[in-house]
Structures are given as structure tokens and as C-alpha cells.
Amino acid sequence: MGALDYAVPAGLTLAPGDAVSVPLGPRVISGVVWDEGRLEGREVEAKRLRPVAGKLDIPPLSAPMRRLCEWVADYYLASLAGVIRMVWPSVAFLGEREIVEYRLGGQLPGRMTPARLQAVERLEGRQGIVRDLARMADVSEAVVRGLVTAGTLVAEVVGADGALAQPDAGFAPPVLEAAQAEVAGEMAAAVGAGGFAPYLLEGVTGSGKTEVYFEAVAAALEAGGQALVLVPEIALTAPWLARFAARFGCAPVSWHSDLKASERRAAWAAVADGRAKVVVGARSALFLPFKDLRVTIVDEAHETSFKQEEGVHYHARDVAVMRAREEDAVVILATATPAIETQVQAAKGTYRHLQLPARFGGAQMPDISAVDLRRYPPARGHWLSPPLAAAVTATLGRGEQALLFLNRRGYAPLTLCRHCGERIQCPNCTAWMVEHRLSKRLACHHCGHQTPVPPRCPECGEADSLVACGPGVERIAEEVGRVWPEARVAIVTSDTVNSPARAAELVRAVEAKEIDVLIGTQMVTKGYHFPELTLVGVVDADLGLSGGDLRAGERTFQQVAQVAGRAGRGAKPGKVLIQTHQPQARLMQALVAGDPAAFYEAETEARRDLGLPPFGRLAAIIVSSEDAAAALAAARAIGAAAPQMEGLSVLGPAAAPLAMLRGRHRQRLLVQARRSLALQRVLRDWLGAVAVPGNVRVVVDVDPYSFV
Ligand SMILES: Nc1ncnc2c1ncn2[C@@H]1O[C@H](COP(=O)(O)OP(=O)(O)OP(=O)(O)O)[C@@H](O)[C@H]1O
Numbered sequence: 165m166g167a168l169d170y171a172v173p174a175g176l177t178l179a180p181g182d183a184v185s186v187p188l189g190p191r192v193i194s195g196v197v198w199d200e201g202r203l204e205g206r207e208v209e210a211k212r213l214r215p216v217a218g219k220l221d222i223p224p225l226s227a228p229m230r231r232l233c234e235w236v237a238d239y240y241l242a243s244l245a246g247v248i249r250m251v252w253p254s255v256a257f258l259g260e261r262e263i264v265e266y267r268l269g270g271q272l273p274g275r276m277t278p279a280r281l282q283a284v285e286r287l288e289g290r291q292g293i294v295r296d297l298a299r300m301a302d303v304s305e306a307v308v309r310g311l312v313t314a315g316t317l318v319a320e321v322v323g324a325d326g327a328l329a330q331p332d333a334g335f336a337p338p339v340l341e342a343a344q345a346e347v348a349g350e351m352a353a354a355v356g357a358g359g360f361a362p363y364l365l366e367g368v369t370g371s372g373k374t375e376v377y378f379e380a381v382a383a384a385l386e387a388g389g390q391a392l393v394l395v396p397e398i399a400l401t402a403p404w405l406a407r408f409a410a411r412f413g414c415a416p417v418s419w420h421s422d423l424k425a426s427e428r429r430a431a432w433a434a435v436a437d438g439r440a441k442v443v444v445g446a447r448s449a450l451f452l453p454f455k456d457l458r459v460t461i462v463d464e465a466h467e468t469s470f471k472q473e474e475g476v477h478y479h480a481r482d483v484a485v486m487r488a489r490e491e492d493a494v495v496i497l498a499t500a501t502p503a504i505e506t507q508v509q510a511a512k513g514t515y516r517h518l519q520l521p522a523r524f525g526g527a528q529m530p531d532i533s534a535v536d537l538r539r540y541p542p543a544r545g546h547w548l549s550p551p552l553a554a555a556v557t558a559t560l561g562r563g564e565q566a567l568l569f570l571n572r573r574g575y576a577p578l579t580l581c582r583h584c585g586e587r588i589q590c591p592n593c594t595a596w597m598v599e600h601r602l603s604k605r606l607a608c609h610h611c612g613h614q615t616p617v618p619p620r621c622p623e624c625g626e627a628d629s630l631v632a633c634g635p636g637v638e639r640i641a642e643e644v645g646r647v648w649p650e651a652r653v654a655i656v657t658s659d660t661v662n663s664p665a666r667a668a669e670l671v672r673a674v675e676a677k678e679i680d681v682l683i684g685t686q687m688v689t690k691g692y693h694f695p696e697l698t699l700v701g702v703v704d705a706d707l708g709l710s711g712g713d714l715r716a717g718e719r720t721f722q723q724v725a726q727v728a729g730r731a732g733r734g735a736k737p738g739k740v741l742i743q744t745h746q747p748q749a750r751l752m753q754a755l756v757a758g759d760p761a762a763f764y765e766a767e768t769e770a771r772r773d774l775g776l777p778p779f780g781r782l783a784a785i786i787v788s789s790e791d792a793a794a795a796l797a798a799a800r801a802i803g804a805a806a807p808q809m810e811g812l813s814v815l816g817p818a819a820a821p822l823a824m825l826r827g828r829h830r831q832r833l834l835v836q837a838r839r840s841l842a843l844q845r846v847l848r849d850w851l852g853a854v855a856v857p858g859n860v861r862v863v864v865d866v867d868p869y870s871f872v
């Protein structure tokens with residue numbers, strides 16, 4: 165919905181950003197007062213204006229947020245209302261509720277244990293719910309609950325708007341190494357000084373980027389302001405949360421889709437009124453109504469999961485930079501493997517480039533080599549080559565841990581009938597059904613459709629004729645179980661590690677050395693620090709290259725470099741073996757040589773030559789409908805209406821690689837434009853002039869990451 169004009173009734177004072185309720189037809193809806201003259205609206209005669217019904221009791225949308233909303237709507241071709249809904253989710257309108265917190269107050273417990281003593285000492289002057297207190301005191305929740313039962317901790321009922329545990333900048337500052345201190349000092353000074361300052365913090369895996377950007381967070385706390393840390397996968401933050409609590413004395417506020425409504429409401433309100441000092445969250449946290457945001461950190465900034473692929477198609481990394489600009493704040497993109505877009509900005513000097521070239525504590529970078537699968541093919545029915553298998557044997561023999569990386573969930577990516585050749589496909593998508601042997605099901609990884617594995621071929625009816633083709637992580641686990649029957653194995657995928665609690669349990673088990681071999685998808689590449697893990701095997705480094713999209717090479721490089729970075733982070737040296745059919749490829753050579761610059765320079769030049777991002781602009785137009793003919797007709801109409809202009813080219817329409825998704829037929833167009841072209845305006849005028857029937861959906865994806 166666009167902007168509408170209303171009259172302000174006598175006795176009500178309204179300012180831009182205020183939340184209001186207004187009549188619309190027979191209904192009353194909520195809205196926000198916008199700055200005069202910034203939005204196009206229909207002119208309505210003053211005497212025909214309906215009055216605003218009332219002002220709502222939620223914090224107004226600040227001027228920086230209003231400018232950010234305008235930018236997001238404009239840049240990503242979204243409706244302003246759609247963007248405002250991200251800033252004002254429905255929780256903003258919920259009522260208050262009460263929660264129970266605890267603090268020291270009563271007598272000492274009759275029975276004093278070391279853990280209880282530690283808790284009593286550390287909880288002096290603190291208050292929080294059981295979980296927070298356990299973290300602050302570094303004891304189990306059971307210990308805290310024991311102290312509640314003993315009457316040592318007393319209950320305090322607080323509204324959801326009550327006190328929150330406050331991170332303490334001086335709680336446990338680390339002793340930084342010289343290079344770390346220099347980088348941390350510069351960022352902390354920038355946060356202290358205020359003003360827009362974007363940074364690329366590039367540090368090799370294990371260099372201590374987290375410790376270093378914590379100093380920027382500390383600077384925000386010291387200045388009395390707020391900090392936001394965006395992480396790619398909130399389910400994986402358990403180790404991060406533990407480190408945060410160790411550094412600042414309590415947990416930060418978490419923001420993600422799994423929060424209960426009451427938690428969301430409490431978090432939202434605390435961010436708005438400034439009680440929440442530090443927020444860690446998934447990309448949607450970017451739209452929280454911070455009162456005084458001093459610094460935003462985008463951790464693992466290269467991760468493509470920062471790109472939102474539904475609703476408003478925005479890239480959280482880029483919106484984070486824009487928000488910092490509007491808020492006059494610091495933004496830090498932290499990663500070991502920056503995106504080319506980010507690197508180009510740093511090279512231009514738009515972002516200040518800070519580097520940590522060595523691992524913390526003198527740990528060495530791992531020794532990386534490629535295994536040529538043409539020379540060392542795995543035995544029949546196996547996926548691990550003899551050199552990788554030998555390395556696993558040696559690692560286990562030394563009592564150390566190994567990690568095998570294969571970016572494929574399930575047992576096998578394809579199931580086919582030996583008798584008639586039928587391949588089992590999803591009924592809703594152009595995709596093969598993936599066998600998950602652990603759950604005895606076939607699943608579509610695009611729409612979630614599942615069926616039991618059929619006993620006979622659905623096409624020809626032959627019994628026991630279905631065979632699994634190709635490996636997924638479950639199949640690698642099966643092979644490990646056959647070859648090293650004693651080894652204790654954990655599979656790490658979004659199927660197995662799907663909650664913070666499970667991630668925490670995984671970390672505990674690995675640290676306690678209850679696991680010998682980890683087998684995982686890209687879930688295992690992110691952030692883990694396991695000192696006893698000394699071998700990383702990349703089962704199929706060529707896998708991601710086959711799709712051939714714009715970032716296939718870059719993404720493969722980042723994934724392999726990240727997973728290789730899990731090896732040898734402690735005192736013992738790490739070894740990485742990359743199985744590939746193309747060891748001579750530049751990408752593999754750069755990985756083996758530990759020379760990312762060699763890869764990045766070539767890749768950047770290639771993008772420059774082809775006018776691809778960040779040197780040119782791309783937008784995808786996805787046209788879909790349950791009616792195949794309607795989708796095709798609409799896509800053709802859009803294609804026919806494409807403007808002819810210098811510096812703009814349009815590919816398609818063509819059936820999308822995922823020609824059907826969730827039962828919708830899909831056509832794509834890809835628009836490529838020169839950097840200087842005002843692509844958004846062109847797209848808006850173009851698409852605005854094409855009438856599309858109601859059963860067809862047109863989605864514009866600016867700066868697309870997905871080409872299926
Ligand atoms: N100054 C320091 N004092 C104490 N420990 C440190 C210090 N710097 C780093 N460490 C420790 O070194 C390990 C690696 O640091 P960290 O995880 O921050 O690295 P990273 O650069 O984020 O790595 P990655 O990109 O691989 O996730 C961690 O266990 C961290 O606590």
C-alpha cells in the first residue's frame with residue numbers, strides 16, 4: 165500500500181515516525197506518520213480527509229530508520245509498507261507480560277558446593293532469569309535452581325520491560341596480541357568517536373576476529389550505546405554466546421525466528437528503549453528499533469545466508485552498511501574470506517581494510533594438499549580416496565579428531581530404478597528426491613515434500629529395484645562406520661543440528677572427545693573452534709562448481725577455505741586434503757598454496773571484464789504461476805516490454821533451472837546493467853507498464869545470489 169493522507173484531529177499532536185491507527189474503508193488499520201513531501205501520494209482535498217483515529221503507544225520510527233526504510237524499498241523494489249512491517253513486526257503491538265528473575269538476597273545455602281560458592285561470588289549485584297544467571301556464573305542451570313530452592317536466590321517479578329542483565333565492558337577483557345590490539349584499538353576508537361565508519365575486518369581462520377570485534381562492542385557499551393552482531397545461523401551461536409558471556413559477564417539479547425512471542429515482545433521493547441545493550445541475531449535483527457546503535461558487526465560477512473530470498477529480497481550485509489550510514493555508526497564486516505563485492509569496496513578505500521594475517525597463539529595455518537581423484541580413485545562403492553583414508557587412520561591412531569566435509573544432506577542425492585531407469589522426482593518441484601536413510605524417507609530439499617522410501621519402483625512396479633546414486637553425508641558416515649568401526653561419528657547438518665541446544669550439545673561432545681569423526685555440510689564450516697581437530701577432508705571439492713552461477717567459484721573457495729580453517733587451531737598442526745578431479749584449476753591451486761590473493765585477483769578481473777557485480781548491476785525477474793501457460797505469457801510480455809537502452813541487456817525469458825517450485829511454474833529474466841544506470845528506476849517504469857494477471861506473481865531480485 166502507498167502513502168495516504170489523513171487529517172490530524174484537534175488535540176492530537178503528531179510527528180513523523182509516530183505510530184497511528186487510521187480508518188481505511190470500514191476498517192481501522194495501523195500506520196506511521198511520514199515526513200512531508202518524501203512520498204508520492206494522491207492529493208486529496210483537505211475537507212475530504214478522514215481524521216487519524218489515534219496515536220499508538222509504540223516507540224516512533226526514528227528519522228534514520230525512516231530513511232533506511234525508504235532506501236530498502238527503493239533499492240530492492242519493495243513496497244514501503246512491506247519494509248515497515250519488518251521494522252514493526254506484530255510483536256511491537258503486543259501488551260506487556262511479566263517474567264520472573266532472581267537475585268541474591270536470602271541466606272547462604274545449607275550445603276555449600278564449589279559450584280554454588282562460585283555462583284554466589286559471581287552473582288553479586290546481578291539479576292536475571294535462571295539461564296542468564298547460570299551463564300554469568302559459569303555454572304549449570306541446575307546449580308542456579310538449587311540456589312533458588314535453598315532460598316539463596318530470591319524471585320523478583322518484573323514486567324517484560326524490566327531490568328535486563330547488562331553486559332559489562334570491563335568484565336574480562338582479553339590480553340590481545342600486538343596485531344590484534346592495533347586493529348581492535350582502531351575500531352574501538354571509531355566507535356567511541358562516533359560517525360559513519362565501515363570496516364572490512366579480514367583475519368585468517370583462528371586469528372581471533374571475535375575477540376577483536378568484542379572490543380568494538382565494549383567501546384559501544386562504554387559510550388553508553390548499543391551494539392548489534394549479525395550472525396549467519398542463529399542455531400550455531402552456542403559457542404559464540406559462551407564466549408560473549410565469558411567476555412562481558414552475561415548473555416546478550418538474542419533475536420531470531422524461534423523466539424516465543426513474549427520473548428520477541430520483550431526483546432523488541434528493550435531494544436527500542438535502550439535497555440538491550442547488545443543484540444545478537446539473524447538478519448532480521450537489522451530492522452530492530454535501536455535507540456542508540458553505535459556499532460553493527462556482520463560476522464562471517466561472506467555468508468550467502470545474509471541474502472533474504474523471500475518477501476523483501478534484501479542483503480543484510482549491504483543493508484547493515486546503509487543503516488550504519490543513516491545512524492552515523494560503525495559497521496564491521498568480519499570474515500576470513502571476504503566476498504568480492506566487499507573486497508572491491510575495501511580496495512577502493514570505501515571500507516577501511518583491517519587485517520589479521522596470523523592465527524592466535526602462534527598456531528600455524530594448516531597444511532593443505534589436493535588429492536587428484538583421477539590418480540587416486542576411491543575403491544568401488546567408496547567415496548574416500550586411499551590418501552584421505554590413510555590420513556583418517558593416522559589421525560584416529562594419534563587419538564585426534566577428523567572432519568569430513570560434503571555439502572550434501574541425506575544419504576544419496578538421487579534414487580533410480582535399476583529395472584526401468586526411472587528417477588524419483590518431487591511432484592511439486594523440478595528436483596530429485598533425496599534419500600534420507602536415517603529417517604527412512606525421500607525428501608525434496610526445495611519444498612520439504614517427503615514420502616517413505618517406496619518398496620517398489622513407482623513407475624514399473626519392480627520390487628527392490630531402487631538404487632541410491634551418489635553420496636550424501638549419511639552415506640559417508642556409513643563408509644566411515646565400515647572402515648573404522650570403532651570411530652565415534654557425528655553427522656552435522658541442518659537435519660541433525662537444528663537448534664541452539666543441539667549445537668551446544670555437539671560442541672560439548674566434540675570438546676569432551678566423545679566424537680572422533682565429524683561429517684558435515686556447510687554447517688560445520690562456520691566458526692567452530694576444536695583444538696583437537698587436526699584433519700579436514702573435503703570429499704568433493706568440485707561439487708559446487710557444477711552449477712556454474714556467477715559466484716560458484718567464489719563460494720567453493722570460501723567454503724573450502726572455511727572448512728580447512730577448522731584444522732589445527734590448537735597446539736597440534738592441521739592437515740587438509742581436498743579431493744578433486746581438477747587439481748590444476750586456479751581455485752584449487754590457490755587453496756593449496758594458501759594464497760587467496762591469487763584466486764581473488766583472477767576472479768575479480770573476470771567479473772570486471774564481463775561487467776558482472778560489483779562492476780555492473782544484475783537483477784533477476786522471476787515470473788511464476790500455478791498455470792504454466794500464464795507464467796510463460798506474462799514472462800514473454802515482460803520480455804517484449806524491455807526497454808531498449810544503452811548499457812542494459814536482458815536475457816530471457818527462459819524456463820528457470822528450477823522450472824517448477826512448490827507447484828508453481830517459473831520463468832526467469834536476467835537484467836544486466838552498467839553501474840551508472842539507475843537500474844531501479846528503469847525496472848520500476850518497465851514492470852509498472854506491464855499488466856500481469858492475478859494468478860501470476862512477479863518477483864524482482866536485485867543483486868541476486870540465486871540463479872535457479
Ligand atoms: N587475545 C586472545 N586471548 C585469548 N584467546 C584468544 C585471543 N585471541 C583469540 N583467542 C582464541 O583463539 C581462538 C580463535 O579465535 P576466534 O574464534 O575469534 O578466531 P576467528 O578469527 O573468529 O576464526 P574463524 O574465522 O575461523 O571463526 C578462540 O578460541 C579464541 O578464544
Ligand SMILES: [Zn+2]
Nearest residue numbers: 590593608611
Ligand atoms: Zn519439492
